[in-house]
Amino acid sequence: MCPGFSPTGTNPNPVSAQVNPNLGVIRYIFWNTDANDNGLNVRIDKVLARGFQFQVAYTYSKSLDDDSQTIAGDTFANGINSPIWWLPKAFYGPSDFNVTNNVTINTLYEIPTPKSWTGFKEQLLSHWQLGGIFSHNSGTPTTVTSTGDPLGLSNGGADPYGPLVRVPGCNPITYSVGGPVVGYLNQTCFTEPTVPTSALGSLPYGCAGFSSAGNADSIPLAPAGQTYCANLLPLNVGRNTIYGPQFVNFDFSVRMVFPITRISESFNIEFRAEIFNIFNHSQFVPPQPNSGDTNSALINPDGSYADVGNITQPTNLQTPAREIQFALKLNW
Numbered sequence: 321m322c323p324g325f326s327p328t329g330t331n332p333n334p335v336s337a338q339v340n341p342n343l344g345v346i347r348y349i350f351w352n353t354d355a356n357d358n359g360l361n362v363r364i365d366k367v368l369a370r371g372f373q374f375q376v377a378y379t380y381s382k383s384l385d386d387d388s389q390t391i392a393g394d395t396f397a398n399g400i401n402s403p404i405w406w407l408p409k410a411f412y413g414p415s416d417f418n419v420t421n422n423v424t425i426n427t428l429y430e431i432p433t434p435k436s437w438t439g440f441k442e443q444l445l446s447h448w449q450l451g452g453i454f455s456h457n458s459g460t461p462t463t464v465t466s467t468g469d470p471l472g473l474s475n476g477g478a479d480p481y482g483p484l485v486r487v488p489g490c491n492p493i494t495y496s497v498g499g500p501v502v503g504y505l506n507q508t509c510f511t512e513p514t515v516p517t518s519a520l521g522s523l524p525y526g527c528a529g530f531s532s533a534g535n536a537d538s539i540p541l542a543p544a545g546q547t548y549c550a551n552l553l554p555l556n557v558g559r560n561t562i563y564g565p566q567f568v569n570f571d572f573s574v575r576m577v578f579p580i581t582r583i584s585e586s587f588n589i590e591f592r593a594e595i596f597n598i599f600n601h602s603q604f605v606p607p608q609p610n611s612g613d614t615n616s617a618l619i620n621p622d623g624s625y626a627d628v629g630n631i632t633q634p635t636n637l638q639t640p641a642r643e644i645q646f647a648l649k650l651n652w
Contacts, residue, residue, distance in 0.1 A: 350405050355385035355415070371430035379422040386559075388416035397608040397636070398462045400559055410553055414461045414560040422457040444578070451573040459567060461560035462606040464492075464510055468621035470528070470550040484510040484619065485554045492562060504565065504606055507618045507625045511539045513554040514546035525551065530623025538624040548623070565604050567638060572598045583652070590649040600642040608636070 360380040366373055386408040389399045396416035403411040414420075433446035466482030486492065490509035512530060520527060527549035534541040542548050571594070578589040597603075607615030620626050 352405070352408075353385055353387045354408065354412070355383070357381070357383040357415075359383075368428070371432055372428070374425065374427040377424045381418055381420055381422070383415040383418040384413065385415050386412040397610050398460055398560070398606070399610045400463055401610055403559075404553070407553070411559045413558045414563075416461065416560065418560070419460060420458045420563070423455070425454040427452050447577045447579075449575040451575065453571045455567065455569045455571075457567045459564035460605055462562050462608055462616055463559050464505065464557060464562060464607075465609050465617050466512070466619040466621070467617040467626050470512075470621065482550075482617070482619075483513075483554055484557050485513050486557045487511055493564060504604070505562070505616075505618065510557065510618055512548050512550060512619065512623065513552040514542050515549045515552070517545055517547045520547060527551065530621075532620075532623040535624065538622075539619060550621070562606060564606060567603050568601060569603060569639060570598050571596050587650075587652045590647075590651060592647045592649070594645050594647075596643040596645075597639055598642060602641075603638040605636045605638055 359382065360378075362378045364376040366375070387400075387403050389396050389401055399416045400411065428449060428451045431448045431450065437446060464484050466484055468482065470482040487509050490506065492506050492509040494504060494506045515523070515527065527547060528551050529548050530539065530550065532538040533548060539548075573595070574593045576591045578591070580587045580589065609616040617626055
């Protein structure tokens, strides 16, 4: 853990932990980052035979960095755009754009036509094609935070970033694919950092506590021999360590070509019906600290859980609801 700055004004027990309290907010642009990427691409193709073809594509990605964006122009909704420049390792983790597993399957099937069909029947009922695209990925990453400004960054133009500690043995994800969305993050799996009580006197900075700790709908009391210290930067819950919800989608299409050889050999009318997100499945992104939805901020400055029952609810969609479109096309 590393000391933060003064949480004065955002914590009921403020302390003065600034390195130099005579200085105010300093805006800076710092061209420095570290990143690496490892990936695997696998593709299986079956060429058209007996009216059927398909393609399976799988991508495994592991992109890591300590900052994926700048403060403007190319920001990500899940990004932390005010990392502490002198401690890049605290922010080193999955890139904001990293999706670990991605599978896409597309198929095309031409319904067979009996050779006995001729004339108008053959023109009307033959050459029908069915197509589909199935997509699945493991979801985008996000970072859980606390509300207010516990580190005393005084960065009103960006995210204040109040990092949390994960409770051992607790599953932070409550969302299941295909089930009703009643929430995504389990708030009780996160708490604030602590230090040994015996070490408080030797710390070069003060500790800010939590007046509501131990109350209903609040973080529990600190473990025996430990004291909460809000103005610490814990490394146990790193940047972008929470993934999901998973993305599952299926698009479907029907296509038919009516040849009209009386006009010319190449003249035909093409009919197409396309259904996007045919099962009308809601595709959510996780609560995101830089999107304005504030749903990744789980704990208030006094130690109480923020908006219990609502704050963990995903609200932003990756794709729209089911869409159906029809098209006619003349080819000559």
